[in-house]
Amino acid sequence: MDFDLSPEQRMLQESVSRFVQDAYDFETRTKVIAADAGSDDKLWQQFARLGWLAVPFAEDLGGIGGSAVDLMVIMEEFGKGLVAEPYVVNTLLFGGLLGQSQNHSIFSSLIERIIAGELQGAFAFLERQSRFELFDVTTRAEKDDNRFILNGEKTLVMNGAAAEQIIVLARTGGKQCHELGTTLFVVDANAEGIEKTGVRLMDGQKVANIQFNNVVVSAQSIVGAVDHAAPLVREVVARASLALCAEAVGIMEKLYTTTVEYTKVRKQFGVAIGSFQTLQHRMADMFIEYEQAKSLLYRTVCSIDEQADDIEKNILALKVMVGRAGKLIGGDAIQLHGGMGLTDELDVGHYVKRLMMINTMFGDADYSQKKFAQIMAA
């Protein structure tokens, strides 16, 4: 039993941490997200050069075959730096679907381009009505000879504004909320019949509502098996959830330490406000929640890397805890920063917004807890 990072992992951590410090201060980040695309291609090239984009991909796909711990290391540092670049969507969702599908070999050139930082991709799963049910899918793909015709709408598609290729979750059979009958297609973002509306989210990222009007896709663009998208989607979403939770733990660390430091220097009634016992206890609680979330993160990554049988349960528990602890730590960080915490200028509110986003992604705390309860009862 050992919870230290390996020398390689410490190097990776060091490398991401140095990037955040040297090239990604809060001002830079503010500029990056203010740009229309919501991300910066030069920074993305740097990610590629530093090898980070290769981490999640298997070695036979040109990747590094990184472990869950490797992923955690990157994401925690991204969290601390509030890195807005579309790492999760490109490498874990878009790239993950391609790389982990049983027919991944036919997408090897796409994967190479992802790793090289040359391709922006997206995964279009959400619809207006679907909320947290991944397979509440009404976008239809009708078979027409050796091709499919896509009709419908996908909403708030992450990286959807910038993506050149989009994997679309569409219904090829079954009823509205059924898992069976859903299929994944890679679609060119410039294909005829595609209409995009860019939407800004509170964490600065640029997403898109995408309409598909008789968009023609070939049978070769199917990722995985027809009608059987569910297992692959679930696997990829689980991994992305883990990554987001690791990011959240990084954010929580940043928020609690920032708050502690602020209350040491901020004076009221002639003393540092950090000397008030009630505020001390609230920060102690922030620390406790952070430590607990971190422990559950360790539990989860170890279970993945050790192929234990409680991975799904751990990820759901982690998602619940990250959602709840995030609300507590985020709320207290703002409250303890007083008026400053309520301004857009200070970074605190932006960290809090990102935590809120992460809570929602793929199902909020309440939803995840219900799924957790189902597993426990099974």
Added chain:
Amino acid sequence: MDFDLSPEQRMLQESVSRFVQDAYDFETRTKVIAADAGSDDKLWQQFARLGWLAVPFAEDLGGIGGSAVDLMVIMEEFGKGLVAEPYVVNTLLFGGLLGQSQNHSIFSSLIERIIAGELQGAFAFLERQSRFELFDVTTRAEKDDNRFILNGEKTLVMNGAAAEQIIVLARTGGKQCHELGTTLFVVDANAEGIEKTGVRLMDGQKVANIQFNNVVVSAQSIVGAVDHAAPLVREVVARASLALCAEAVGIMEKLYTTTVEYTKVRKQFGVAIGSFQTLQHRMADMFIEYEQAKSLLYRTVCSIDEQADDIEKNILALKVMVGRAGKLIGGDAIQLHGGMGLTDELDVGHYVKRLMMINTMFGDADYSQKKFAQIMAA
């Protein structure tokens, strides 16, 4: 709009409060509940002389026809004094069923004896399996000519050890949890076929598990209508719930004030522990919860006395709040009393236990909240 007590109500309050101060200190109470019956007949005579037993009964039954506010006044003071005498069970449950049934006239002599303090009664509703479902009844009353034969068991019957007469909720038809098919019978506690096991509860009261083995009851002993016990039971239980909640509010007042006083005199590290900010804020929260519970109590009694249309909703909400606030205030009262709070000698733990009992009675906070939610959704 006015939340003051009338002069008569202030007199009533004064009278109960004086009784508690003069005749019912903690030592006296400890002796009373230590006795096998769990109550004291001399005290009960005093209740009768002071007219308290007449308050809940209509004037045409020889009562005073007191309002919900009158009842609240008595019960709050009982709460502050941790009065263990079986007031609720005798006057509101046993007496309430008799007095509010449509055939109340045939029970007028029993009611007279209740008011005179000469009759101890009980209401046997609970069964081993029934938890909070009042009409989960398996005790059967089979019709046999002009009489009924009772078989089954009622558990934890309040005042069941001392009662001379017991109203039994039994099934005369319908399925296990159906409301329809339940009937109330007044049964002599010494009737043949009745077997009692006395059980002590944590608040000191003596209850009984009662077995009915072919107990013969006449058709004249039916309270209300055959098969239609439900409306009457619900009405009486609602009133008893209100009374218990008022008692709980009295207990909370006692607990928060006692705790505040204790922390003013208890010293640690050379200062009163009440000077620590975190403890101050916890006591502020105890106060807030108490004030909120008191407000909801006022809301509820006013709605009853004004025959508003949200009485049921108010009682359920009050029950939820009393349960939750009771846990918070009770827990903090013990915690802030430190080691002393954990002893049986100090009264604090006993007040807390009574709060816990009240939370459970007729459905705990979680259960009551579910019923509240059903009304809100209707």
Added chain:
Amino acid sequence: MHTKFSSEDIQFRDEVRAFMRDAYTPDLARRIASDKTFKDAQVEWEKKLYEKGWIAPHWPKEYGGAGWSIAQKFIYESERSAVGAPDVMPFGLKMLSSVILKFGSEAQKQRFLPKILSSDEWWCQGYSEPGAGSDLAALKTSAALDGDEYVVNGHKIWTSYAHNADWIFCLVRTSKEEKRQQGISFLLIDINTPGITIRPIVSIDGRHTLNEVFFDDVRVPKENMVGEPGKGWTYAKALLTHERSMAGVADSKRDLEQIRQWASEEVNGGQALLDDPTFSKRLTDVEIDLMALEFTELRSVAKAMKGEGPGTESSVLKIKGTEIQQAVQELRMDIAGYYGAVVQGELSSHEVGHDFGSSAREKYMYGRAASLYGGSNEIQRNIIAKFVLGL
């Protein structure tokens, strides 16, 4: 013990209710809600109240007050917030006016009160400074007498609506005393005086209501000082006790009804969110708390009706009121799900794919202020501990 109002009060309630229904139109509501049209629309609303004679009910009748009883004031507030109509801007009509009425000169009353009443002159409040928030007595902005004028230098922050205001009333330091509170004076400053710079502060909801105000050798006629120099702290204190009164019960009630509606329409895998027991539990937690708070407020009003001053229950109202508001905001965000993250900007709800997600987020983020402003909830708990519990 009863909850009934007198028949006169009920008649008054009906009158207010009818007025609100007619005067507060959906169009007005829309324009007040948008940063761009806010000021004009708010003035329009206030002028309606002015014409009705209801704009300053707590003022003495001779200056244009309504002469309402406590019950009438309560009824008015309940009816107003029941339809979601905004309160008047408090800076002139509630805050400054009480100071001028009590401590101002006759000339100041004549000069300032009429235009406050008619909503022709808007005020803002220059109290907080970067080093003086909850601890206001630490303020540093100075006003030095030079001939007939005070020369003001300093830096105010968190000044709500300074960019909409014509005047600002400031606490300034006119001398350095042993006891920090004693050197503070109360000064009225035309916000267009040379030397004043206003810098907007964007809030975490993305909106602009707050500002910093910089004073650089700003010259203010000395007749603009209220009362005596050095007494500003006393005047400001007298005002603060007026600040806390209502707990937003009617607003929260309206919000909760809306939330029930939305939660019944938001579906997850075929189940409406309202039928999800976890959500239902959270919602009813808040509803029950609010049912209690409504009566905590009524108890406070009933006390006031008997002439007992607003006591320490105002701290309970503040704490619980804001806790409920924040719980409401969180429920609304959680109903919106993914769409709570949307920054709608110029997009239509149809383009976004959602009606209230963006405004749910704005309200949620802005709502973080509620537990800070008007005496943070921590300070309210200190007040309860000290003044109610005697700790």
Added chain:
Amino acid sequence: MHTKFSSEDIQFRDEVRAFMRDAYTPDLARRIASDKTFKDAQVEWEKKLYEKGWIAPHWPKEYGGAGWSIAQKFIYESERSAVGAPDVMPFGLKMLSSVILKFGSEAQKQRFLPKILSSDEWWCQGYSEPGAGSDLAALKTSAALDGDEYVVNGHKIWTSYAHNADWIFCLVRTSKEEKRQQGISFLLIDINTPGITIRPIVSIDGRHTLNEVFFDDVRVPKENMVGEPGKGWTYAKALLTHERSMAGVADSKRDLEQIRQWASEEVNGGQALLDDPTFSKRLTDVEIDLMALEFTELRSVAKAMKGEGPGTESSVLKIKGTEIQQAVQELRMDIAGYYGAVVQGELSSHEVGHDFGSSAREKYMYGRAASLYGGSNEIQRNIIAKFVLGL
């Protein structure tokens, strides 16, 4: 980063597991749980551990310790609590022994350690006094040297198991110093010495573990003082750091499994409580917290395995561990419903109509102590604020 133990450790785990299964019989468990049979049964259990050589794993091997690694200690504790077997009585085997081993004379080691090890002499701890709880340095019990004996006068309180003990180790005041801690000494007293009176304190769970101990001119040989006079505070402090280590994870795990079982059997109107979403939410809240705490503990153990001393994470373990225990106790009470109120006494479960209601209540009430003892959770938060966060 991994959670695997070495194969030696796994072998050891299997050995402990087998031992626990065989040695900790249901009959023993039953007798330990009853006040009447407790002492004899507990001694029987400790003697089994003594014979196995496992009774004092943290002692040096020469005195009968097991020479276990950190990992082995952790494994032992996990396996022991997984079957619900009690820990040894800590007063002699853990607390006093570490003081004697570190600061005691050779004669004291020879006299006291063997009988502690064999569980033939039981100890209790005389620290707290009515005026000295969390603030131990305020203690007043005095020991004045008179010839070769100390004469002890004073009053100890909250003395667990004094009524079962043969000896008591006390902090006593031997001189009055400027700094209150400096006049305190560490004295070993035969509890049967004339002048000692033990008064039971019944706890709110109705049970008797606590006592007051009165000292009235109690004469104690001066060779019973440990180390130097006036250094008692230092010795006691060194001991306190040993106190907090485990968070009761295995016990809480076992409890939660039991709760799942009971909740599936407890039915309300046809629905099992486990299927009630409100209950399920509360239960999974605790389960998730415990999953995290298990790894907070493992992280702490892993640090210890690398030789890093028990850091401030012990405060996290204490706070979360006790919070979880109390939440578990509350769930158990709530499952029991009405039956949680029962004081079972001599009645059988059949007569009561319920299996665990009475013990659920005892555990709930007794559990209130968890957030107070061993440094209250408030003090733990002070520790985190000061030593972790540097506030």
